[in-house]
Amino acid sequence: MRLHYRLQHPLALDVDLELDGFTVLYGQSGSGKTSLLKAVAGLLPALGTPWAAWPAQRRPIGYLPQGCALFPHLRVWQNVAFALDGTRARRRARALQLLDNLDLAALAERWPGEISGGQQQRVALARALAREPQLLLLDEPTSALDQITREEVMGDLIDGIRRSGVPALATSHDLHLASIADSIALLHGGRVIQQGSPAQVIHRPVSAAAARLLGMHNILEATVLANPHGQAELDCQGWRLHAAAALPAGSRTGVAIPAEAVRLADSGPGQPMIVTRLREEGFFTRTWLRGEHLPSLEALLPRTSAATVGQPCWPTVAMAHVHLFALDANPAPA
Amino acid sequence: MSGLVPSAMRQPAGWIVLAGALALAVLMLPFAGLLFATPWLQLHLQAGDGAAIAVSVGYTLVALLIVVVFGTPLAWWLARHAFRGKLLVDALVLLPLLAPPLTMGLMLSMVFGPYGWAGEPLRRLGLELTNTPAAFVLAQVYGAAPYFVVTARAAFEGVPQELEHMALTLGRGPWAVFRRVTLPLSALGLASGLALAWVRAMGEFGIVLIVAYFPQGIPVKLWTNLQDSGLDATYPLLWLFFVVALPLPLALGLASRRQPVY
Numbered sequence: 247m248r249l250h251y252r253l254q255h256p257l258a259l260d261v262d263l264e265l266d267g268f269t270v271l272y273g274q275s276g277s278g279k280t281s282l283l284k285a286v287a288g289l290l291p292a293l294g295t296p297w298a299a300w301p302a303q304r305r306p307i308g309y310l311p312q313g314c315a316l317f318p319h320l321r322v323w324q325n326v327a328f329a330l331d332g333t334r335a336r337r338r339a340r341a342l343q344l345l346d347n348l349d350l351a352a353l354a355e356r357w358p359g360e361i362s363g364g365q366q367q368r369v370a371l372a373r374a375l376a377r378e379p380q381l382l383l384l385d386e387p388t389s390a391l392d393q394i395t396r397e398e399v400m401g402d403l404i405d406g407i408r409r410s411g412v413p414a415l416a417t418s419h420d421l422h423l424a425s426i427a428d429s430i431a432l433l434h435g436g437r438v439i440q441q442g443s444p445a446q447v448i449h450r451p452v453s454a455a456a457a458r459l460l461g462m463h464n465i466l467e468a469t470v471l472a473n474p475h476g477q478a479e480l481d482c483q484g485w486r487l488h489a490a491a492a493l494p495a496g497s498r499t500g501v502a503i504p505a506e507a508v509r510l511a512d513s514g515p516g517q518p519m520i521v522t523r524l525r526e527e528g529f530f531t532r533t534w535l536r537g538e539h540l541p542s543l544e545a546l547l548p549r550t551s552a553a554t555v556g557q558p559c560w561p562t563v564a565m566a567h568v569h570l571f572a573l574d575a576n577p578a579p580a
Numbered sequence: 581m582s583g584l585v586p587s588a589m590r591q592p593a594g595w596i597v598l599a600g601a602l603a604l605a606v607l608m609l610p611f612a613g614l615l616f617a618t619p620w621l622q623l624h625l626q627a628g629d630g631a632a633i634a635v636s637v638g639y640t641l642v643a644l645l646i647v648v649v650f651g652t653p654l655a656w657w658l659a660r661h662a663f664r665g666k667l668l669v670d671a672l673v674l675l676p677l678l679a680p681p682l683t684m685g686l687m688l689s690m691v692f693g694p695y696g697w698a699g700e701p702l703r704r705l706g707l708e709l710t711n712t713p714a715a716f717v718l719a720q721v722y723g724a725a726p727y728f729v730v731t732a733r734a735a736f737e738g739v740p741q742e743l744e745h746m747a748l749t750l751g752r753g754p755w756a757v758f759r760r761v762t763l764p765l766s767a768l769g770l771a772s773g774l775a776l777a778w779v780r781a782m783g784e785f786g787i788v789l790i791v792a793y794f795p796q797g798i799p800v801k802l803w804t805n806l807q808d809s810g811l812d813a814t815y816p817l818l819w820l821f822f823v824v825a826l827p828l829p830l831a832l833g834l835a836s837r838r839q840p841v842y
Contacts, residue, residue: 287749302748309749315742319764328760329750377751 247381247413251294253285259436265381265413267428268404272418274459277433279417283309283383286415308374308382308412312389314366316358322369323354329377344372348406363391364399371403375410382407384416388423397422421461424448432456453571457502463544464503467573470495477565483541485561486516489568500571505532507567508545510553514560519543521553535561618815626809629817632801637824639713639797640781643720647777651728655773656758658729659736677726681786684722688791692718709791716792723788724781728773735769736762771836775829782825 247265259278263269273279285292287309288302297305316325326341345351348368353361361369367387374382391399400423407414416423424430425448431441439459440452451457454465468480470493480487482501493499510533519537527546533553535543543561553559592600658669676684692699692709699709709715739762747757763770785799793800798821805813 284745287745289745289749302745303751303753305749307749309746311742311746313742315740315746317743317746317761317765328747329752373750 251292253292263431268414269429270416270418270424270427271431272424273433283385306380308379310370310384312386314370322356326373348372382412382414388420462502463505466501466541468501470497484539488565490565491570500573502569505544505546507563509562510559518558521557623816625816626805626813632796632798635795636797639716643717643781647725647728655729655732656736659733685787685790711794719787719791720781720784723784724777727780728777731773735766739765768836771832775832778828
């Protein structure tokens with residue numbers, strides 16, 4: 247299913263997406279993800295296809311906003327039955343069936359305030375599925391969940407969605423959720439700058455903006471020095487690197503390296519870099535490096551291999567973690 | 581389990597109980613005075629007291645119906661829509677509330693009186709708005725409507741708009757959303773508004789005195805009883821006033837509090 251929506255308020259967006267199974271619209275806070283979902287649901291004025299000309303109540307959409315928005319005055323089964331028509335007995339039977347499909351039948355008589363955040367989310371899913379929608383919209387589904395239960399709850403939710411067979415569009419700035427989706431679309435500057443499978447997008451950002459959005463802290467420019475056997479030797483502002491790409495010698499390319507991929511060696515060719523700052527982050531130490539006539543780098547090192555401030559070192563990166571992208575006005579890397 | 585409940589939630593502090601009891605005692609003083617002053621053994625109604633009760637109860641119900649039918653959309657509009665000049669509309673709703681009842685009565689008689697710019701054409705159409713049942717209801721509507729509108733508006737504003745949006749995306753039209761989501765979730769506040777409007781309309785004296793001295797409702801009849809026969813003549817009707825005026829607000833309060841805890 248293809249979705250193309252344009253809106254002006256509260257911010258300008260022109261989003262063109264291919265929806266394939268469970269798609270995550272990945273972008274920073276404030277980038278307009280929620281506005282896009284509201285526009286598709288018919289809650290904000292917008293132009294686009296499909297359904298933009300229809301009022302919200304006629305759109306074949308199941309919408310799960312942040313915080314679920316279960317009706318507090320209705321029991322769980324009554325929430326699920328809200329969209330259903332017919333006699334009370336038939337509506338109740340159908341609601342119980344929907345709840346049972348998501349292993350929630352035992353909660354049918356509870357009030358929304360009496361169940362956990364994860365259960366509320368699945369009840370909201372059951373309620374959205376009751377309308378037999380053609381598309382599910384999930385706004386930041388992980389935002390209300392704590393770190394410990396998030397993976398389990400999201401796993402259950404995504405399983406439920408996949409079982410239902412309804413395509414889903416979820417907004418998120420959670421890379422973990424994006425990595426388990428069928429497709430990721432990166433939203434930046436009001437439009438989708440890249441879309442593909444998690445493997446394609448997370449490991450092959452197409453621009454500096456996409457790389458930054460995916461949490462890569464080291465965004466550099468490089469010149470290809472040589473390219474023997476499809477293995478490019480790069481000069482990154484004085485720092486030598488190798489990348490698995492067939493690029494003509496002399497061409498320029500963008501380079502993105504995740505902080506986790508940088509390792510420090512005690513010796514190496516060329517000038518060393520100096521550790522300028524350290525910050526403890528759980529099992530890791532974030533390490534900032536600088537060198538004379540060399541780029542600044544950020545590395546996330548296991549605490550056991552942490553360096554000390556002022557220590558000289560030679561940063562290295564495995565070829566698989568050197569992601570190349572086309573610089574503007576330069577040919578794209580192969 | 582009581583050990584798990586913070587002590588402040590289990591038992592109010594002594595000074596709060598004392599202050600609360602004192603406030604209640606002060607509020608009850610006039611009624612205690614009335615209880616003792618009433619000559620319980622020589623109570624007898626004055627001529628027309630029964631009719632006054634019928635007038636007050638019957639026409640107040642009509643006034644309340646009008647207030648709810650027209651006040652609810654206004655309150656909802658003010659709660660849910662932002663527009664240029666909204667502050668002015670807010671002020672207009674509050675004006676009848678601010679105006680002393682007597683002056684409100686004078687203004688109404690200027691407009692709806694026999695020579696008023698609205699009263700005269702309406703009279704020619706057969707709707708007399710001075711000293712008639714319609715005038716009585718008109719006075720009560722003006723007295724009570726602002727209380728209902730202000731309270732109902734706050735009640736509607738208390739309903740998260742996200743829930744109304746949610747109901748729309750579940751395929752329900754605006755009217756169904758109002759009936760199935762907005763109304764139940766604002767019921768407590770709407771009931772308070774209704775109770776306030778009822779109490780205000782039942783007790784309306786200043787506006788009614790000017791616009792509809794006849795037919796006499798309980799407040800005006802109390803006034804004429806006092807004028808004609810003295811204080812003792814007011815006691816039976818006053819007690820009956822409490823008897824007929826209190827059940828509706830009490831019932832509304834009980835009904836709205838019987839909702840599930842969420």
